[in-house]
Amino acid sequence: MGINAISGNTIITDVQTSSLNSQKETMAGSIWQETKPNEVTAVEGAKLIGKGFIDKAKNIFTTIKDHPVKTLAVVAGTAALIAAAPLIGVSSAVAASVLTLGFAAVAVGKTVYHAVDAAKHEKNEEYDELRKDLHNIGGDVLDLAMTAPFIPKALKTVKHAITYAPAPTLTKISSLKELGQADLKIEYETIANEMGFKTKPKLVFEKINPRFAGEFEPVTGTLKLNSTYTNIAPKKMFKPLIRHELEHYKQFSDIARAKGVDGLKGVLKDYHLEIAKHNGMPQYLAELSKNMVQENGTRFNTKFYEAVVKEQGTLLANSDEAANAQIYANGFMQKITTQSQQIIEAVETIKKTHTGTSLLAKINMTIAQQKAFHKIYVANPIEVPAFAAQKAYTKAWQMSPDTLTTSAAADAITQ
Ligand SMILES: [Zn+2]
Numbered sequence: 001m002g003i004n005a006i007s008g009n010t011i012i013t014d015v016q017t018s019s020l021n022s023q024k025e026t027m028a029g030s031i032w033q034e035t036k037p038n039e040v041t042a043v044e045g046a047k048l049i050g051k052g053f054i055d056k057a058k059n060i061f062t063t064i065k066d067h068p069v070k071t072l073a074v075v076a077g078t079a080a081l082i083a084a085a086p087l088i089g090v091s092s093a094v095a096a097s098v099l100t101l102g103f104a105a106v107a108v109g110k111t112v113y114h115a116v117d118a119a120k121h122e123k124n125e126e127y128d129e130l131r132k133d134l135h136n137i138g139g140d141v142l143d144l145a146m147t148a149p150f151i152p153k154a155l156k157t158v159k160h161a162i163t164y165a166p167a168p169t170l171t172k173i174s175s176l177k178e179l180g181q182a183d184l185k186i187e188y189e190t191i192a193n194e195m196g197f198k199t200k201p202k203l204v205f206e207k208i209n210p211r212f213a214g215e216f217e218p219v220t221g222t223l224k225l226n227s228t229y230t231n232i233a234p235k236k237m238f239k240p241l242i243r244h245e246l247e248h249y250k251q252f253s254d255i256a257r258a259k260g261v262d263g264l265k266g267v268l269k270d271y272h273l274e275i276a277k278h279n280g281m282p283q284y285l286a287e288l289s290k291n292m293v294q295e296n297g298t299r300f301n302t303k304f305y306e307a308v309v310k311e312q313g314t315l316l317a318n319s320d321e322a323a324n325a326q327i328y329a330n331g332f333m334q335k336i337t338t339q340s341q342q343i344i345e346a347v348e349t350i351k352k353t354h355t356g357t358s359l360l361a362k363i364n365m366t367i368a369q370q371k372a373f374h375k376i377y378v379a380n381p382i383e384v385p386a387f388a389a390q391k392a393y394t395k396a397w398q399m400s401p402d403t404l405t406t407s408a409a410a411d412a413i414t415q
Contacts, residue, residue, distance in 0.1 A: 052138020216248035244390035258325035331381030
Protein backbone atom coordinates (compact mmCIF):
# COMPACT_ATOMS: atom_id res chain seq x y z
CA MET A 1 0.00 0.00 0.00
CA GLY A 2 1.05 3.58 -0.16
CA ILE A 3 2.19 5.77 -2.89
CA ASN A 4 5.19 3.74 -3.87
CA ALA A 5 3.49 0.40 -3.79
CA ILE A 6 4.00 0.10 -7.51
CA SER A 7 7.72 0.41 -7.25
CA GLY A 8 7.97 -1.85 -4.22
CA ASN A 9 10.87 -3.80 -5.75
CA THR A 10 12.77 -0.63 -6.44
CA ILE A 11 12.43 0.44 -2.82
CA ILE A 12 13.79 -2.84 -1.54
CA THR A 13 16.78 -2.64 -3.89
CA ASP A 14 17.37 0.96 -2.87
CA VAL A 15 17.16 0.17 0.80
CA GLN A 16 19.61 -2.68 0.44
CA THR A 17 22.11 -0.56 -1.51
CA SER A 18 21.68 2.42 0.78
CA SER A 19 22.04 0.37 3.88
CA LEU A 20 25.36 -0.99 2.61
CA ASN A 21 26.52 2.53 1.85
CA SER A 22 25.36 3.65 5.23
CA GLN A 23 27.31 0.94 6.97
CA LYS A 24 30.43 1.95 5.09
CA GLU A 25 29.96 5.59 6.04
CA THR A 26 29.19 4.58 9.60
CA MET A 27 32.31 2.50 9.89
CA ALA A 28 34.40 5.37 8.67
CA GLY A 29 32.93 7.80 11.16
CA SER A 30 32.15 5.62 14.12
CA ILE A 31 35.36 6.24 16.06
CA TRP A 32 34.41 9.79 17.05
CA GLN A 33 30.66 9.72 17.07
CA GLU A 34 28.54 7.00 18.53
CA THR A 35 26.78 6.27 15.27
CA LYS A 36 24.60 3.20 15.53
CA PRO A 37 25.09 0.58 12.84
CA ASN A 38 22.71 1.03 9.95
CA GLU A 39 21.76 4.57 11.05
CA VAL A 40 20.61 6.95 8.31
CA THR A 41 22.99 9.85 7.83
CA ALA A 42 21.83 13.24 6.63
CA VAL A 43 23.57 12.75 3.29
CA GLU A 44 21.95 9.38 2.75
CA GLY A 45 18.57 10.83 3.77
CA ALA A 46 18.84 13.56 1.17
CA LYS A 47 19.83 10.97 -1.43
CA LEU A 48 16.83 8.81 -0.56
CA ILE A 49 14.43 11.71 -0.96
CA GLY A 50 16.02 12.55 -4.32
CA LYS A 51 15.84 8.90 -5.34
CA GLY A 52 12.13 8.71 -4.52
CA PHE A 53 11.56 11.72 -6.73
CA ILE A 54 13.65 10.37 -9.60
CA ASP A 55 12.13 6.88 -9.46
CA LYS A 56 8.68 8.30 -9.74
CA ALA A 57 9.59 10.67 -12.56
CA LYS A 58 11.38 7.81 -14.31
CA ASN A 59 8.17 5.79 -14.26
CA ILE A 60 6.35 8.61 -16.02
CA PHE A 61 8.89 8.79 -18.79
CA THR A 62 8.99 5.02 -19.19
CA THR A 63 5.24 5.05 -19.78
CA ILE A 64 5.53 7.83 -22.31
CA LYS A 65 8.32 5.97 -24.07
CA ASP A 66 6.39 2.69 -24.14
CA HIS A 67 3.10 4.21 -25.27
CA PRO A 68 4.11 7.22 -27.39
CA VAL A 69 1.05 7.45 -29.66
CA LYS A 70 -1.59 7.38 -26.98
CA THR A 71 0.43 9.64 -24.73
CA LEU A 72 0.79 12.10 -27.58
CA ALA A 73 -2.97 12.05 -28.12
CA VAL A 74 -3.56 12.92 -24.49
CA VAL A 75 -0.83 15.52 -24.34
CA ALA A 76 -2.19 17.15 -27.49
CA GLY A 77 -5.66 17.06 -25.96
CA THR A 78 -4.33 18.61 -22.77
CA ALA A 79 -2.47 21.34 -24.63
CA ALA A 80 -5.63 22.17 -26.58
CA LEU A 81 -7.50 22.16 -23.31
CA ILE A 82 -5.18 24.59 -21.59
CA ALA A 83 -5.27 26.86 -24.61
CA ALA A 84 -9.05 26.70 -24.55
CA ALA A 85 -9.29 27.29 -20.79
CA PRO A 86 -10.42 30.91 -21.03
CA LEU A 87 -13.17 29.83 -23.42
CA ILE A 88 -14.46 27.03 -21.27
CA GLY A 89 -16.28 29.26 -18.79
CA VAL A 90 -16.57 29.73 -15.07
CA SER A 91 -17.89 26.38 -13.92
CA SER A 92 -15.05 24.44 -15.52
CA ALA A 93 -12.49 26.91 -14.17
CA VAL A 94 -13.97 26.42 -10.72
CA ALA A 95 -13.89 22.67 -11.27
CA ALA A 96 -10.20 22.85 -12.21
CA SER A 97 -9.39 24.82 -9.07
CA VAL A 98 -11.33 22.42 -6.88
CA LEU A 99 -9.52 19.48 -8.44
CA THR A 100 -6.15 21.14 -8.09
CA LEU A 101 -6.75 22.10 -4.47
CA GLY A 102 -7.92 18.56 -3.79
CA PHE A 103 -4.80 17.08 -5.34
CA ALA A 104 -2.55 19.50 -3.44
CA ALA A 105 -4.34 18.73 -0.16
CA VAL A 106 -3.86 15.00 -0.63
CA ALA A 107 -0.20 15.44 -1.58
CA VAL A 108 0.47 17.64 1.47
CA GLY A 109 -1.47 15.21 3.66
CA LYS A 110 0.69 12.33 2.47
CA THR A 111 3.88 14.28 3.08
CA VAL A 112 2.79 15.02 6.65
CA TYR A 113 1.88 11.37 7.13
CA HIS A 114 5.27 10.15 5.86
CA ALA A 115 7.13 12.82 7.82
CA VAL A 116 5.39 11.79 11.07
CA ASP A 117 6.28 8.18 10.33
CA ALA A 118 9.85 9.17 9.58
CA ALA A 119 10.18 10.94 12.95
CA LYS A 120 8.64 7.93 14.72
CA HIS A 121 10.90 5.44 12.97
CA GLU A 122 13.99 7.52 13.64
CA LYS A 123 13.08 7.71 17.34
CA ASN A 124 12.56 3.95 17.48
CA GLU A 125 15.78 3.35 15.55
CA GLU A 126 13.86 1.52 12.83
CA TYR A 127 16.20 2.64 10.13
CA ASP A 128 14.99 0.51 7.23
CA GLU A 129 11.49 1.85 7.83
CA LEU A 130 12.92 5.37 7.98
CA ARG A 131 14.56 4.82 4.59
CA LYS A 132 11.20 3.88 3.09
CA ASP A 133 9.61 7.01 4.62
CA LEU A 134 12.26 9.24 3.13
CA HIS A 135 11.87 7.58 -0.25
CA ASN A 136 8.12 8.18 -0.02
CA ILE A 137 8.63 11.82 0.88
CA GLY A 138 10.63 12.16 -2.34
CA GLY A 139 7.62 10.80 -4.22
CA ASP A 140 5.32 13.21 -2.37
CA VAL A 141 7.43 16.14 -3.51
CA LEU A 142 6.78 15.17 -7.11
CA ASP A 143 3.08 14.82 -6.37
CA LEU A 144 3.08 18.37 -5.08
CA ALA A 145 4.98 19.58 -8.11
CA MET A 146 2.37 17.89 -10.27
CA THR A 147 -0.57 19.71 -8.73
CA ALA A 148 -0.58 22.33 -11.45
CA PRO A 149 -4.06 22.46 -12.95
CA PHE A 150 -4.90 19.73 -15.46
CA ILE A 151 -1.67 17.79 -15.12
CA PRO A 152 -2.65 15.02 -12.68
CA LYS A 153 -6.00 14.60 -14.39
CA ALA A 154 -4.33 14.39 -17.77
CA LEU A 155 -1.78 11.86 -16.58
CA LYS A 156 -4.45 9.75 -14.96
CA THR A 157 -6.23 9.83 -18.30
CA VAL A 158 -3.07 8.62 -20.00
CA LYS A 159 -3.14 5.58 -17.76
CA HIS A 160 -6.78 4.85 -18.53
CA ALA A 161 -6.28 5.55 -22.20
CA ILE A 162 -3.44 3.11 -22.38
CA THR A 163 -5.43 0.45 -20.58
CA TYR A 164 -8.88 0.82 -22.09
CA ALA A 165 -9.54 3.48 -24.68
CA PRO A 166 -8.85 3.58 -28.37
CA ALA A 167 -6.70 6.61 -29.24
CA PRO A 168 -9.27 8.27 -31.54
CA THR A 169 -11.59 8.86 -28.52
CA LEU A 170 -8.95 11.08 -27.02
CA THR A 171 -8.43 13.26 -30.06
CA LYS A 172 -12.03 14.41 -29.71
CA ILE A 173 -11.43 15.87 -26.27
CA SER A 174 -11.66 19.64 -26.45
CA SER A 175 -12.56 20.92 -22.99
CA LEU A 176 -12.05 20.13 -19.35
CA LYS A 177 -15.68 19.10 -19.06
CA GLU A 178 -15.29 16.70 -21.96
CA LEU A 179 -12.06 15.36 -20.53
CA GLY A 180 -13.86 14.58 -17.28
CA GLN A 181 -16.75 12.99 -19.16
CA ALA A 182 -14.43 10.94 -21.36
CA ASP A 183 -12.77 9.71 -18.20
CA LEU A 184 -16.13 8.68 -16.74
CA LYS A 185 -17.09 6.97 -20.00
CA ILE A 186 -13.96 4.85 -19.72
CA GLU A 187 -14.86 3.97 -16.11
CA TYR A 188 -18.37 3.13 -17.23
CA GLU A 189 -17.16 0.78 -19.97
CA THR A 190 -14.75 -0.85 -17.54
CA ILE A 191 -17.33 -1.47 -14.81
CA ALA A 192 -19.93 -2.76 -17.29
CA ASN A 193 -17.31 -5.08 -18.80
CA GLU A 194 -16.38 -6.33 -15.33
CA MET A 195 -20.05 -7.18 -14.79
CA GLY A 196 -19.98 -9.15 -18.06
CA PHE A 197 -22.31 -6.95 -20.15
CA LYS A 198 -21.71 -6.65 -23.87
CA THR A 199 -24.98 -4.81 -24.46
CA LYS A 200 -24.82 -1.66 -22.35
CA PRO A 201 -27.24 1.17 -21.67
CA LYS A 202 -26.44 4.40 -23.45
CA LEU A 203 -24.50 6.70 -21.09
CA VAL A 204 -25.54 10.36 -21.08
CA PHE A 205 -24.65 13.40 -19.00
CA GLU A 206 -27.80 15.32 -18.20
CA LYS A 207 -29.08 17.80 -15.65
CA ILE A 208 -31.54 15.62 -13.72
CA ASN A 209 -33.30 15.99 -10.34
CA PRO A 210 -30.59 17.36 -8.01
CA ARG A 211 -31.57 14.75 -5.43
CA PHE A 212 -29.95 12.08 -7.62
CA ALA A 213 -26.37 11.95 -8.84
CA GLY A 214 -27.41 9.41 -11.47
CA GLU A 215 -30.16 7.05 -12.57
CA PHE A 216 -30.99 4.22 -14.90
CA GLU A 217 -33.96 5.13 -17.07
CA PRO A 218 -35.53 1.82 -18.18
CA VAL A 219 -37.91 2.97 -20.95
CA THR A 220 -35.17 4.20 -23.27
CA GLY A 221 -32.42 2.08 -21.67
CA THR A 222 -30.33 5.09 -20.73
CA LEU A 223 -27.92 5.52 -17.84
CA LYS A 224 -27.84 9.16 -16.80
CA LEU A 225 -25.17 10.87 -14.75
CA ASN A 226 -26.21 14.23 -13.35
CA SER A 227 -24.09 16.81 -15.18
CA THR A 228 -24.68 19.26 -12.33
CA TYR A 229 -22.27 17.11 -10.34
CA THR A 230 -20.08 15.42 -12.96
CA ASN A 231 -18.76 18.83 -13.98
CA ILE A 232 -17.45 19.61 -10.51
CA ALA A 233 -17.11 16.44 -8.42
CA PRO A 234 -14.20 14.03 -8.57
CA LYS A 235 -14.59 10.84 -10.53
CA LYS A 236 -14.14 8.64 -7.49
CA MET A 237 -17.61 9.66 -6.35
CA PHE A 238 -19.12 8.30 -9.53
CA LYS A 239 -17.55 4.87 -9.83
CA PRO A 240 -19.67 3.24 -7.08
CA LEU A 241 -22.69 5.13 -8.40
CA ILE A 242 -22.16 3.70 -11.89
CA ARG A 243 -22.03 0.24 -10.28
CA HIS A 244 -25.34 0.98 -8.50
CA GLU A 245 -27.11 2.10 -11.68
CA LEU A 246 -25.80 -0.87 -13.63
CA GLU A 247 -27.40 -3.11 -10.99
CA HIS A 248 -30.72 -1.49 -11.91
CA TYR A 249 -29.94 -2.19 -15.56
CA LYS A 250 -29.44 -5.84 -14.61
CA GLN A 251 -32.81 -5.85 -12.78
CA PHE A 252 -34.73 -4.54 -15.79
CA SER A 253 -32.81 -6.92 -18.04
CA ASP A 254 -33.95 -9.76 -15.78
CA ILE A 255 -37.56 -8.62 -16.06
CA ALA A 256 -37.22 -8.75 -19.87
CA ARG A 257 -35.55 -12.16 -19.66
CA ALA A 258 -38.32 -13.54 -17.43
CA LYS A 259 -41.39 -11.89 -18.96
CA GLY A 260 -40.17 -11.20 -22.49
CA VAL A 261 -39.57 -7.77 -24.01
CA ASP A 262 -43.31 -7.12 -24.29
CA GLY A 263 -43.73 -8.19 -20.66
CA LEU A 264 -41.22 -5.57 -19.57
CA LYS A 265 -42.97 -3.00 -21.72
CA GLY A 266 -46.19 -3.86 -19.84
CA VAL A 267 -44.49 -3.42 -16.45
CA LEU A 268 -43.18 -0.02 -17.52
CA LYS A 269 -46.54 0.99 -18.93
CA ASP A 270 -48.33 0.13 -15.65
CA TYR A 271 -45.74 2.12 -13.73
CA HIS A 272 -46.18 5.16 -15.96
CA LEU A 273 -49.98 4.87 -15.76
CA GLU A 274 -49.55 5.21 -11.99
CA ILE A 275 -47.11 8.13 -12.40
CA ALA A 276 -49.62 9.93 -14.58
CA LYS A 277 -51.89 10.11 -11.50
CA HIS A 278 -49.29 12.02 -9.49
CA ASN A 279 -48.52 15.71 -9.76
CA GLY A 280 -45.13 17.32 -9.59
CA MET A 281 -43.18 14.64 -11.45
CA PRO A 282 -40.00 15.80 -13.22
CA GLN A 283 -40.67 17.06 -16.74
CA TYR A 284 -38.95 14.22 -18.60
CA LEU A 285 -40.72 11.58 -16.48
CA ALA A 286 -44.07 13.20 -17.18
CA GLU A 287 -43.22 13.18 -20.91
CA LEU A 288 -42.16 9.55 -20.79
CA SER A 289 -45.39 8.67 -18.98
CA LYS A 290 -47.42 10.43 -21.63
CA ASN A 291 -45.53 8.48 -24.26
CA MET A 292 -45.90 5.11 -22.52
CA VAL A 293 -49.58 5.62 -21.79
CA GLN A 294 -51.10 7.82 -24.52
CA GLU A 295 -48.71 7.23 -27.40
CA ASN A 296 -48.41 3.50 -26.70
CA GLY A 297 -44.74 3.52 -25.74
CA THR A 298 -43.08 4.44 -29.01
CA ARG A 299 -40.05 5.55 -27.01
CA PHE A 300 -39.70 2.13 -25.39
CA ASN A 301 -36.37 0.77 -26.63
CA THR A 302 -37.52 -2.61 -27.98
CA LYS A 303 -34.33 -3.19 -29.99
CA PHE A 304 -32.15 -2.64 -26.94
CA TYR A 305 -34.01 -5.15 -24.77
CA GLU A 306 -34.17 -7.67 -27.62
CA ALA A 307 -30.38 -7.46 -27.78
CA VAL A 308 -30.23 -7.88 -23.97
CA VAL A 309 -32.37 -11.03 -24.05
CA LYS A 310 -30.40 -12.39 -27.00
CA GLU A 311 -27.13 -11.80 -25.16
CA GLN A 312 -28.16 -12.95 -21.66
CA GLY A 313 -30.77 -15.57 -22.53
CA THR A 314 -34.32 -16.10 -21.22
CA LEU A 315 -35.07 -17.10 -17.61
CA LEU A 316 -36.96 -20.30 -16.82
CA ALA A 317 -40.46 -19.65 -15.47
CA ASN A 318 -39.90 -21.35 -12.10
CA SER A 319 -36.29 -20.30 -11.53
CA ASP A 320 -35.09 -18.20 -8.58
CA GLU A 321 -33.93 -15.55 -11.03
CA ALA A 322 -37.41 -15.28 -12.54
CA ALA A 323 -38.86 -14.98 -9.01
CA ASN A 324 -36.38 -12.17 -8.31
CA ALA A 325 -37.35 -10.46 -11.55
CA GLN A 326 -40.96 -10.40 -10.28
CA ILE A 327 -39.76 -8.89 -6.98
CA TYR A 328 -37.97 -6.17 -8.97
CA ALA A 329 -41.08 -5.45 -11.01
CA ASN A 330 -43.17 -5.18 -7.82
CA GLY A 331 -40.55 -3.02 -6.10
CA PHE A 332 -40.42 -0.67 -9.06
CA MET A 333 -44.20 -0.24 -8.87
CA GLN A 334 -44.06 0.22 -5.07
CA LYS A 335 -41.79 3.21 -5.55
CA ILE A 336 -44.69 5.15 -6.94
CA THR A 337 -47.74 3.51 -5.34
CA THR A 338 -46.70 3.52 -1.68
CA GLN A 339 -43.24 4.90 -1.22
CA SER A 340 -43.70 8.26 -2.91
CA GLN A 341 -46.72 8.85 -0.62
CA GLN A 342 -44.68 7.83 2.45
CA ILE A 343 -41.94 10.24 1.41
CA ILE A 344 -44.35 13.13 0.90
CA GLU A 345 -45.87 12.50 4.36
CA ALA A 346 -42.47 12.26 6.08
CA VAL A 347 -41.32 15.50 4.45
CA GLU A 348 -44.53 17.27 5.53
CA THR A 349 -44.13 16.07 9.13
CA ILE A 350 -40.58 17.41 9.23
CA LYS A 351 -41.76 20.77 7.86
CA LYS A 352 -44.17 21.03 10.80
CA THR A 353 -41.59 20.10 13.46
CA HIS A 354 -38.78 22.28 12.09
CA THR A 355 -40.20 25.77 12.51
CA GLY A 356 -37.08 27.97 12.77
CA THR A 357 -36.50 30.61 10.09
CA SER A 358 -32.72 31.04 10.43
CA LEU A 359 -30.46 29.75 7.68
CA LEU A 360 -29.14 27.06 10.02
CA ALA A 361 -32.68 25.93 10.88
CA LYS A 362 -33.51 25.71 7.16
CA ILE A 363 -30.38 23.70 6.47
CA ASN A 364 -31.24 21.35 9.35
CA MET A 365 -34.74 20.91 7.97
CA THR A 366 -33.41 20.07 4.52
CA ILE A 367 -31.00 17.55 6.00
CA ALA A 368 -33.79 15.95 8.06
CA GLN A 369 -35.97 15.71 4.94
CA GLN A 370 -33.15 14.17 2.91
CA LYS A 371 -32.55 11.62 5.66
CA ALA A 372 -36.24 10.70 5.83
CA PHE A 373 -36.38 10.41 2.05
CA HIS A 374 -33.28 8.24 1.96
CA LYS A 375 -34.51 5.92 4.73
CA ILE A 376 -37.72 5.13 2.85
CA TYR A 377 -36.04 5.03 -0.54
CA VAL A 378 -33.27 2.54 0.32
CA ALA A 379 -35.78 0.04 1.73
CA ASN A 380 -37.29 -0.59 -1.72
CA PRO A 381 -36.72 -4.15 -3.09
CA ILE A 382 -34.95 -2.78 -6.16
CA GLU A 383 -32.78 -0.39 -4.14
CA VAL A 384 -31.63 -2.93 -1.54
CA PRO A 385 -29.51 -5.00 -3.98
CA ALA A 386 -28.35 -1.85 -5.83
CA PHE A 387 -27.06 -0.24 -2.62
CA ALA A 388 -25.52 -3.57 -1.56
CA ALA A 389 -23.66 -3.80 -4.89
CA GLN A 390 -22.57 -0.18 -4.57
CA LYS A 391 -21.30 -0.76 -1.03
CA ALA A 392 -19.41 -3.92 -1.97
CA TYR A 393 -17.87 -2.14 -4.93
CA THR A 394 -16.79 0.83 -2.78
CA LYS A 395 -15.24 -1.52 -0.27
CA ALA A 396 -13.29 -3.48 -2.87
CA TRP A 397 -12.25 -0.32 -4.62
CA GLN A 398 -11.10 1.42 -1.42
CA MET A 399 -8.77 -1.46 -0.78
CA SER A 400 -7.16 -1.13 -4.18
CA PRO A 401 -4.14 1.16 -4.48
CA ASP A 402 -6.05 3.25 -7.01
CA THR A 403 -7.83 5.32 -4.36
CA LEU A 404 -4.57 6.22 -2.69
CA THR A 405 -3.17 7.65 -5.86
CA THR A 406 -5.74 10.18 -6.93
CA SER A 407 -3.09 12.84 -6.57
CA ALA A 408 -0.10 10.66 -7.28
CA ALA A 409 -0.11 11.20 -10.99
CA ALA A 410 3.03 9.25 -11.57
CA ASP A 411 1.61 6.21 -9.80
CA ALA A 412 -1.57 6.58 -11.74
CA ILE A 413 0.14 5.86 -15.01
CA THR A 414 2.46 3.17 -13.80
CA GLN A 415 0.24 0.87 -11.76
ZN1 LIG B 1 -31.06 3.07 -7.13
